[in-house]
Amino acid sequence: MHAYLSTAQSDHAPQTFLHQGVLKPSPEAPERIGILKDAAQAAGCSFTAPPDAGLAPIAAVHSSEYITFLRTIHARWSALDGAAPEVVPNIHPRARADSYPSSPVGQAGYHQADTACPIGPHTWNAAYASAQSAIAAADAVTSGAPHAYALCRPPGHHAYTDQAGGFCFLNNSAIAAQRLLAAGHRPAILDIDVHHGNGTQGIFYDRADVLTVSIHADPADFYPFFWGHAQERGAGPGLGANLNLPLPRLTGDEGYAPALDAALARISDFGTTALVVALGLDAHEADPFKGLALTTPGFTRIARTLTGTGLPLVLVQEGGYVSDHLGTNLSAFLSGL
Template identity: 40%
Template sequence: MKAILSPYFDVEGPTKFLRRGRFVEHPDVAQRGNQIRLGLEEVGCEILFASSQLELRESILAVHDRGYVDYLEGAWSNWSKMPDASDEIFPNIFPNRHVAQFNHSPVALAGWYLADCAAPIGEYTWRNALLSVSTVLEAVFRIREGESAIYALCRPSGHHASQDMAMGMCFLNNAAIAAQEFRKQFTKVAILDIDMHHGNGTQQIFYHRSDVLTISIHGNPTNFYPFYTGFEHERGLGEGEAHNLNIPLPAGTGEASYLQALEKATEVISSFKADVLIVATGFDTFKSDPLGCFALESTSYNQIASKIKLLDLPTLFVQEGGYFVPALSENVKQLITGFENT
């Protein structure tokens, strides 16, 4: 399997984020990218780097709101010109969008477009997000040309980013942009999100559509991030009804229960008759992950990938979460091995 990496897969990430009312060290550290790359190399993946020369704006605007994209592009420049501006952009006011008037002040825009304090914007955030998009698009192009499977190592992740808001360390929704690009060739696209947290941004983007099936297996949001979405009754609306499936699982979920949920997900993908599969791949389901609550072992990812391979679809793995750095290389090795040896 080929692996395509963002040129910025190993850059320093944001410095802090808000967790349970306290600012703590941001978990998206540079070592994450290094360990995942190490695992990809050790398992024999051919390592390629995404180009910074791709024209990305059309593909991004096919998924994201133009005003939001314009904000992300100029956010740091406008913010840093303010007196006493912080080193990273955090919103200090969250408007009620039902009644609020749009305001072009940098402080107001931060509250309008950043949904939480886990997605701070720094000097290089836009650059890094763009190259994550470049990474998945190069993977898409290769699969459209006949590759059977590719791993896209993106940083930052994308599945929490909605059409017009950033949250949860995500700014541009890499998996959603890839799905929209796949639709240029394939009739039906399935997105299977195996990250610890509900893929709320992906759900929101495709919630009214029947050509892209979205499935997320995640921690029960009753008392877990992102709290407001990811419940079983969210099934899609209009043409999208029955084309969104959430499988929330309780804290402490181990391999056996997880694989049962995955079996349900793969049956739905088979019934949908997808032409291509995107796997939003998070390793924060690992037992020691500081942002997780499941109990998967490294070998669990071998079993997960084996079940995914049985779908027999062109498959794009898109990197999402995974924050227990010491296990990341082994986790990705198990995933690739399980997929390629099935």
């Protein structure tokens, strides 16, 4: 299987993660790449560095104002007297229609939804390279590959058009879907990460040309809390083009299967011609976030079910954090294809 990864994706090394008021090391660590790469190669993937498709495919999803922020904020932040090594917001606007400040501190609050997306000196280059991997995978499918895997790290599905959040800076799955759309496909995104893909939903919420579907732990008591509920169906032209399938905490394989069937039925009814899979592996029972309780064989069954659709698949890596099962889960999924 075609697979894409840039060495620059390892350069982003976030140090901080505020969890329930406790400052901890970030679980979105560069070592995830080595574990996932080894597992993908064991499953038959052959990695190449993605070509540089430029900013245009990224700017088709993200605002130029936001791209400027990501490119420049660390240097501007570092020039502040006494600034910390990472950009972490400490203030947010009451509403995002409020004024746009010139201060790096104010802009950080505007463009970073939470404290889980600290920006370091290499964050922009790593996020840019991660997006290029997603673009390359979409192009491979457009060129006739049945499936392609983008080892996207940092991940992307919590990033909105102009806002980072939840370890994410550029929305790789959305960028891949937009790329497929531009190539003449009718794309859908199926997000199987344990967390709702709120950024992906937000990007396409009022659009009818990309279907967004997410299966995830119920946000009533799980990140991202404010988005991902079943009643969120889209707006305006996009009404009915967003489907959320929240599951109770610690749902296992048996409870997951009906949700996947419902997701694929909607994807079929959309007339989908290519499917972007936001491939979170953090729904596993041993993942540190403990949201759902899928087994390793469960990931193989998900992959076999997706293959049964006959759709070309663009696999975009999202979550899945360091545990003894991370690589095994990816190998199990890829082997199911």
